[in-house]
Amino acid sequence: MVEERITKRTDADGNVVETTIERNVGTAPVTVHTGPRGGGGFGLLALLLLVAVAMGAYFLYGASQGESRKDDAVAQAAEDVGNAATKVGNSVEKAVEKIDGK
Numbered sequence: 001m002v003e004e005r006i007t008k009r010t011d012a013d014g015n016v017v018e019t020t021i022e023r024n025v026g027t028a029p030v031t032v033h034t035g036p037r038g039g040g041g042f043g044l045l046a047l048l049l050l051v052a053v054a055m056g057a058y059f060l061y062g063a064s065q066g067e068s069r070k071d072d073a074v075a076q077a078a079e080d081v082g083n084a085a086t087k088v089g090n091s092v093e094k095a096v097e098k099i100d101g102k
Contacts, residue, residue, distance in 0.1 A: 009018040 003024040005022045007020040007022075008016050009020075011017050
């Protein structure tokens, strides 16, 4: 036969802050004690802070990479325009040479 005794401790507002359950199973008594759990707030705060720092670093790094990519794209476009201008200049010189008969 299993005997069970439950004891609850409440605070001034009537909220249950601790529960003790004592059971006698056969010849061995078993006690289950539950109470307020503490210490979890700091771990959660540390985890949130770590996530915020990681996100900030990601966005800062991504923004600098984006600026670098834009600068590279502008430089490449300017180089392409310069190459096109050189080709046009060479074509004009060849056309002038054909007209002059050289």
